Amino acid sequence: MNTFVGLLDKDRREGFIEDLTRQFEAEKLLIFVRDPEVGKFLPAPGFDQTIQNGKMWQELLHSHANKSVFSDIISFNDDTKKRVTLLSYDGKISFAVVGVEVPDAFIEEALDALPFLATIFQKEKVEQYSRVQLSAAEHSVAENKMIALKLEETRRQLQKALIRTREEIEAIKKAREFKKSVDLLTKQRNDLLHINQVKDQFISVASHQLRTPATATKQYMGLLLENYAGELNEKQVQYLQIAYRSNEAQLSILNDLLKTAQLDSTDVTLQKKQTPLKPVIEKIIHQLAPTFSLKNQQLFFEYPDMDVSAPINKDDIQLALTNLMENASKYTQAGKNITVELSSDEKYVTIGIQDEGVGIREKDILNIFEKFTRIDNELSDTVTGSGLGLYLVKRIVQLHGGEINVTSTIGQGSLFTVRLPL
Amino acid sequence: MNKQYSVLVIEDDPCLLDICKIVLDAGGYQVSTATNGLEGMAASKANMPDLILLDLYMPVMNGREFLQNFNKDDFPDIKIIVYSNASEKDITSEMLELGADDVVLKSSISPRELNDLVGRMLARD
Numbered sequence: 001m002n003t004f005v006g007l008l009d010k011d012r013r014e015g016f017i018e019d020l021t022r023q024f025e026a027e028k029l030l031i032f033v034r035d036p037e038v039g040k041f042l043p044a045p046g047f048d049q050t051i052q053n054g055k056m057w058q059e060l061l062h063s064h065a066n067k068s069v070f071s072d073i074i075s076f077n078d079d080t081k082k083r084v085t086l087l088s089y090d091g092k093i094s095f096a097v098v099g100v101e102v103p104d105a106f107i108e109e110a111l112d113a114l115p116f117l118a119t120i121f122q123k124e125k126v127e128q129y130s131r132v133q134l135s136a137a138e139h140s141v142a143e144n145k146m147i148a149l150k151l152e153e154t155r156r157q158l159q160k161a162l163i164r165t166r167e168e169i170e171a172i173k174k175a176r177e178f179k180k181s182v183d184l185l186t187k188q189r190n191d192l193l194h195i196n197q198v199k200d201q202f203i204s205v206a207s208h209q210l211r212t213p214a215t216a217t218k219q220y221m222g223l224l225l226e227n228y229a230g231e232l233n234e235k236q237v238q239y240l241q242i243a244y245r246s247n248e249a250q251l252s253i254l255n256d257l258l259k260t261a262q263l264d265s266t267d268v269t270l271q272k273k274q275t276p277l278k279p280v281i282e283k284i285i286h287q288l289a290p291t292f293s294l295k296n297q298q299l300f301f302e303y304p305d306m307d308v309s310a311p312i313n314k315d316d317i318q319l320a321l322t323n324l325m326e327n328a329s330k331y332t333q334a335g336k337n338i339t340v341e342l343s344s345d346e347k348y349v350t351i352g353i354q355d356e357g358v359g360i361r362e363k364d365i366l367n368i369f370e371k372f373t374r375i376d377n378e379l380s381d382t383v384t385g386s387g388l389g390l391y392l393v394k395r396i397v398q399l400h401g402g403e404i405n406v407t408s409t410i411g412q413g414s415l416f417t418v419r420l421p422l
Numbered sequence: 423m424n425k426q427y428s429v430l431v432i433e434d435d436p437c438l439l440d441i442c443k444i445v446l447d448a449g450g451y452q453v454s455t456a457t458n459g460l461e462g463m464a465a466s467k468a469n470m471p472d473l474i475l476l477d478l479y480m481p482v483m484n485g486r487e488f489l490q491n492f493n494k495d496d497f498p499d500i501k502i503i504v505y506s507n508a509s510e511k512d513i514t515s516e517m518l519e520l521g522a523d524d525v526v527l528k529s530s531i532s533p534r535e536l537n538d539l540v541g542r543m544l545a546r547d
Contacts, residue, residue, distance in 0.1 A: 208479070211507055215529045216437035222532040228444055251529045271515060315514065 124414075187315070211254045218247045234270070256388040259319065260371065263395045268398050270313040277308050277317075277342055277349055284322050285340070291326065295334040299325075302311075303342040310349040310420045312400060320396040323389040324353045324416050330355035331411070348402075348419045359410040369394040426506040427440060427544050428452040429514035431490065432462035435503070441533065442475055444503075449537045456496070459483025473544055475539060476522070478506035489520035501543050505536075 069081060131310055181237040221244045223229060225237065232240070262268065290301050328338045338355040343350050364375045397404045401421050408414035429451045433439040439455055446453045453467050458463035460483040466474065478485035485504060492502075503516045504525045514525045524543060531539065 187496075211529070213437070214437050215507055216435065216441065218529060219441040219533055222534075223441060223444060226532060226534045228448055230534060255529070273515075279527070413488065 002278075012246065049419065088173055120148070142291065192278065194309050199261075203390065204288060211258070214247060214251050214254060218251065221247065233389060236339055253386040253388075256386040256392060259392055260395075264400065268395075270316060271373070272311040272313050272400070273315075274309050275287075275312050275314050276313075277310060278303050279353065280312075280314060281317055281321060281340060281342060281351070284318060286324055286326055288322065288329065291329050292338070295332075297332060297334065298337045300339045301339065302339065304344070308342055308344045308349055310344075310422055313396075314418060318398045319352065319391040320418070321353075323393050324418070327389060328353050328355040328357065328414075328416075330356065347422055349422060351418045351420075353418075354413065354415045356413040359412055360406065360408040360414055361410060362408075365406055369404070426450065426452050427472040428453045428469060429453065429473045429475060429540060430456065430462065430465055430469060431475045431483070432456045432459065432465075432480070433475070433477040435477070438477070440529065442536070445533045445537050446540065449540065451540070459485060459491070460523030462488055466492065466497065466500065473501040473503065473540060474535075475503050475505045475540070478504060478508050479481070484519065488516075489522060492521065494521040501546070503539065505542060523537065533545055 009060050034277060052275075221240055224232060225240050225244060285301060288299075324341065325338070332338060332355040338356070339352075339354045341350075341352040341354070343352075358377065367373050368375060371391045373390070374387045394404055397418055397420070402419050404419075405417045406414060407417075429446050431439060431442045431453060433442060433455070434457045434503045439457070443453050443455065454465055454471065456465045460471045462474070462476070463483070465471075476488060476531045483491070485506065489502070489504075494500075497539070501523045502521065504513070504522045506513065506525070507526055517525045523538070525547075526536075527540060
C-alpha cells in the first residue's frame with residue numbers, strides 16, 4: 001500500500017492539490033501542516049485517514065485549501081523506501097534524496113513535530129536493524145551454508161565411510177566364507193590324501209600278500225614244467241603251460257597295482273642316473289622276442305650312430321617302454337611290423353614306437369592314459385591286462401619331466417612318442 | 423662239479439623256501455635255510471656259505487637290515503643274491519650299494535633260471 005505523507009506550509013498556491021493528485025495515487029494520505037507561529041509541522045486535521053480514491057483525497061485537500069499553503073511535501077513510499085518530495089511555492093513538484101537537497105534542520109524539525117515521521121524514521125532504523133539482522137542472518141545463512149556444506153561433506157564422508165564399512169564387512173564376510181571354504185577344502189584334501197594313502201597301503205599290502213602265493217604257484221608250476229618232479233606227458237605240459245600263463249597274467253596285474261601305488265604315493269622320487277638308451281631298448285627287444293615271434297611280427301629298431309644317453313631311472317623307463325612295446329604287439333595283427341626309433345636333439349631323447357595295428361579312435365585317445373582304462377577294438381577281446389599299463393607309462397614319463405604323445409589312424413596303426421629331457 | 427658249494431636261503435615264506443631248496447638240492451648244492459635276517463646272520467657265521475639267497479620282506483629282520491648288519495669285509499667270499507618280490511620299487515642300486523652281488527625278481531625267473539643264476543654267480547671269482 002502506498003502511503004503519502006505531506007508536509008504543507010500554510011501559503012499554498014492554487015492548483016497544487018490537482019497536481020498532487022495527479023502525481024500521487026496513494027491510497028492513504030497524511031498531511032502535516034507547518035504552523036508558522038509554532039514553527040513546526042502539525043498533523044493537518046482530517047488528513048490522518050485512509051483515502052479510498054483520488055476524488056475523496058482531492059475533496060479533502062480542497063476543503064483545506066483556504067487554510068493551508070503547501071510549500072514542502074515529503075513522501076514515503078514502500079517501493080522507494082524513502083523518497084523526499086519537495087514542493088516549491090509555485091506549486092510544482094520536484095524530487096530529491098534525503099541529505100542532499102533536503103536541509104537537515106528541516107528533517108529534524110519535521111521529525112520533532114511528527115510522531116508519525118518518527119515512526120517512519122524508526123522504520124528506517126528497523127530497516128537498518130533488519131539490515132544488520134539480515135546481514136547477521138545472511139552471515140548466519142552463509143555460516144549455515146558453510147555448516148551445511150561441511151555437514152554435506154561430513155555426510156558424504158560418512159556415506160563413503162559407511163560404504164567402505166559395508167564393503168569391509170562384506171570383505172570380512174567373504175574372507176570368513178573364503179577361509180571356511182579353504183578350511184573345508186583343506187580338510188577334504190587331507191581326508192582325500194589320507195584315503196589315498198590308506199588305499200595305497202591297502203593295494204600295497206593286498207598285492208604283496210597276493211603276490212607271494214602267486215609267485216610260489218608260478219615256481220611250483222615251473223618245477224613241474226622243468227621236470228624237477230620227473231617227465232610230464234604232453235597233455236600235462238599243455239595244461240600246466242596254460243596255468244603258468246594265467247598265473248603270469250595275474251602276477252603282472254599285481255605288479256602293476258603295486259607299481260601304481262608306489263608311483264602315486266606323495267613322497268615318490270625316482271633315482272635317476274645318466275644311462276645310454278640303446279642297450280635299454282635292446283634288452284627289452286630281447287626279452288620280448290618270444291612275444292613278437294609268437295605273432296610272427298617283425299620288430300625294427302632304428303637308432304643313431306652316436307650314443308644317446310639321458311638321466312633316467314633305468315628300471316622304470318624299461319617298464320614304460322616294455323609296456324608300450326607289448327601294447328604295440330598286442331594291438332597289431334600277426335605278421336605285421338613294429339618299429340622302434342631312438343633319436344635325440346639338444347634337449348630331448350625321443351623314443352617312437354610305431355605299430356601297424358588296429359589304431360585308436362580319436363575319442364579314446366584322451367582316455368587311454370587314465371587308470372583302469374580298457375578300450376574296445378577288434379583285438380581287445382584277445383588282450384588281457386590291468387588297464388594300468390599306459391597310466392604307468394605316462395606317470396613314469398611325467399616323473400622324468402618328459403611327455404608322451406600319441407597319433408593314430410584306425411586300421412593303419414599308432415605312434416607313441418616318448419620325449420625325455422636330457 | 424669238483425666242489426660242493428653251500429647256499430644259505432633266507433626266506434620267510436615256506437613255499438618259496440621249499441622251492442629254492444628243491445632247485446638248489448637238485449643243482450647239487452649244500453643247502454641251509456633261515457626264515458629271517460637274524461637267523462640268517464647266525465647261520466652265515468656258523469655255516470660260512472658260499473652264497474646267500476636273500477629275501478627282502480621278512481619279519482624280525484628284513485633283507486635290507488640284514489645287508490646293513492652283515493659286514494661284507496668279514497665275509498668277502500660270500501656272494502649274496504637278493505631274491506625278492508619288490509618289483510614296484512627300484513631297489514637294485516640300493517641293494518648293490520648295501521653289498522649285494524645281484525638282485526633278481528622272484529616272479530621273473532623260472533626254477534631252472536634260478537639254478538643257472540646261482541651257478542653263474544658262484545663261478546665268478
